[in-house]
Amino acid sequence: MTMLKTMKMKKRVSANGIIQACMVLFFLFCVILPIVSMLCRITPDGLREMTQSPQFLPAVRNSLTTALTATVISMLLALAAAWCMERTRIRGRAVFGMLFVIPMLIPSISHAFGLVALFGNNGLFTKLLGWDVGIYGFWGIVVGSVMYSFPVAFLMLSGILQYEDGMTDQAARVLGIPRFRRFLGITLPYMKKTLISAFFAVFTMIVTDYGVPLMVGGKQITLSVLMYQRAVALIDYDSGSVIGACLLIPAVIAFLVDLCNPEHGQGGYVSEPVVPEKSRLSTVLSYLWCTLLSLLVLAPIFAFCMMVFQTKYPVDSTFTFEHIEKTFHRGADEYLLNSLLYALLAALFGTLLAFVCSYLTARSKGVLGKCVHLFSITSMAIPGIVLGLSYVIFFHSTPIYGTVLIVALANSVHFFASPYLMMYNTLQKVNPNLEAVGQSLGVGRFRIVRDVILPKVRYTLLEMFVYFFVNSMMTISAVSFLAPPSPKPVALMINQFEAQLLMESAAVVSLLILLINLLLKLAASLLRRNAGKE
Amino acid sequence: MDLQLNRKLEIRGICKSYRNHAILKNMSFAVENGEFLSILGPSGCGKTTLLRILIGLLPPDAGSILKDGCDITGAKPSNRGMGIVFQNYALFEHMTVLRNVEYALKFQKIPKKEARERAEHMVEAVGLKEHASKMPRNLSGGQQQRVAIARTLALKPDIVLLDEPMSALDVATRLSMRAELKALQSQFGTTMIYVTHDQEEAFALSDRIMILNSGEISQLDTPENIVRHPANAYVQTFVLDNLQAKVDSLARFIGGK
Structure with missing residues (x-):
């Protein structure tokens, strides 16, 4: 009798195990094996052909330079925005917070298309103001990528700032450490892990995206665009697999960094949030900065609205x-x-x-x-x-x-x-x-x-x-x-x-x-x- | 056999280890019918593991558990006639107080009307009649603990296990909860096994105290006998010296008057 019941107990435990095993199988078939089968497409010949093709090295270079530049800019903008939102006494934080993340709701290619609508050959600024900034190329990719990745960086950084322990900040304030030094000496080291994770996450996001460089890259072909051209347009899966493997490298590094760099303090208990210091100057600067950023990241959406509802953008503005x-x-x-x-x-x-x-x-x-x-x-x-x-x-x-x-x-x-x-x-x-x-x-x-x-x-x-x-x-x-x-x-x-x-x-x-x-x-x-x- | 009639629960040679680390070492003891037994020990001494084995949430590596003379070692937790109250209550947060108490009765094939009556009766017994339709989050810690106790008692278990039930409460609430717990015990005639790390609480509540030290029973006896004849140096330092220090620190003020 007892034996039977003990066996029953074991059976209950293994029911859990069966579902777990099913999940492992699911991931095996839907993640691991597909990736492996892609990597298996790579042959020594295909690899040689791809890497020695005249497009390959420039594409690697373009990918790295544009993604690095865009990541650094995106992180700096986001850090400044997060600081304004979490460490100054501006009002309407909910509104700014919402405006900043609205760009996350449109495809990357739309951001770049917004740039085309504003600065392209038939763009608003080009036609009306006569500015020809020449967005096609390096800076087009960088600006588009920044607009596309800024919300993600902002969310990660403002999230971590929210959870900083206010007691440490107060202790430092009582000790007479000035505001800027507190930021450099206490807040930044506290954010270090998140900054690293965010940097890799944003870099990966940008370097693997083909939407922006396809739309505004012009002659600057990046790896992701090359993969798109080869695998989607030419249905050349062998070269596609080689580039895919290359694009997997930064993603895997980002993943490993995240894995070795766990938990950024989020979800932990905070005895007391940081109370922003009163300062007129920083409040005014914050309003300016947040407004400017909102305008920047939302500019493509304004352009879309005008294009959609005007008869002939940008010359005939009657409603339609x-x-x-x-x-x-x-x-x-x-x-x-x-x-x-x-x-x-x-x-x-x-x-x-x-x-x-x-x-x-x-x-x-x-x-x-x-x-x-x-x-x-x-x-x-x-x-x-x-x-x-x-x-x-x-x-x-x-x-x-x-x-x-x-x-x-x-x-x-x-x-x-x-x-x-x-x-x-x-x-x-x-x-x-x-x-x-x-x-x-x-x-x-x-x-x-x-x-x-x-x-x-x-x-x-x-x-x-x-x-x-x-x-x-x-x-x-x-x-x-x-x-x-x-x-x-x-x-x-x-x-x-x-x-x-x-x-x-x-x-x-x-x-x-x-x-x-x-x-x-x-x-x-x-x-x-x-x-x-x- | 007659000798064992009073023995509500008998534990024979229970062993448990995790990853080659022995948590419980060949532990044997018995609990009398209607008894209030405290299991006292520092954190990590194995008291929660013992409790989880008693209720059947963990299987022991060896040994057996007998209740009223029947072997229940492999029985399902819900078939043991036992209830458990956890330190952090584990209430069903999206149900009212009454629903919390009533919920498990639904699965016992008890007619709806009777289940409702029994739940209402239990809520009243723990003094929460006016709060019956409130959500747990709107109750104080002590009130939440009462809901957890009512939920357990509603199934009429003959043994209730309590896993540090007072540790999240403030001192004043603890004192009043102690009295209430004793009153509930005599009202329902339940055997209670009470896990705590608080010496004072163990001495105030228990018929007998089991002092646990790294998976072994240091002493199992009435509070009086433990004070009079501490079994070893551990009982002397961990239990008695600590209590004495508490008494001394207050004696200066109270005795001086």
């Missing part, structure tokens, strides 16, 4: 809906539906998967759990275009290739790490004894999860859903390899319209994506605010 109508006639409605479907599927599947994974890793121990955790955050290290190419190679002869599912799957995997970590951190803070209490009361694990844990973490679930949705709406990386043959999402139309000189339609699409993402974000935050009032 004509461009929207025409864009829909050009097939945008169908592509928009594709995008919504992809986003919805990826959000549903991704959220479910990320919840199951984080529940397993955050609330049970064991080697398999650790494996699942490592796999889960590995997806962070894989650039979208690399994932896309490896999916083409790996899934080419499977029935899901060319369907809606493969794109939704690619998006779920590509954007997996952040939502996973959101839920992982939330679940770790949920009382660790809940399942034990349930067991002692005769309430099973599944019921405890459904009745107690899920209601508690429902806003994190919502946040995860929104994250998957928004990113799937605007991504142009992995999908560019998978669609066609899969139905095309609307974000890929921006490039196509621009190439056909249908500038207004490209603007309509950018604005449409922004609008949908913005609405979803607003709805989510309204839901949460209403719940907060209860």
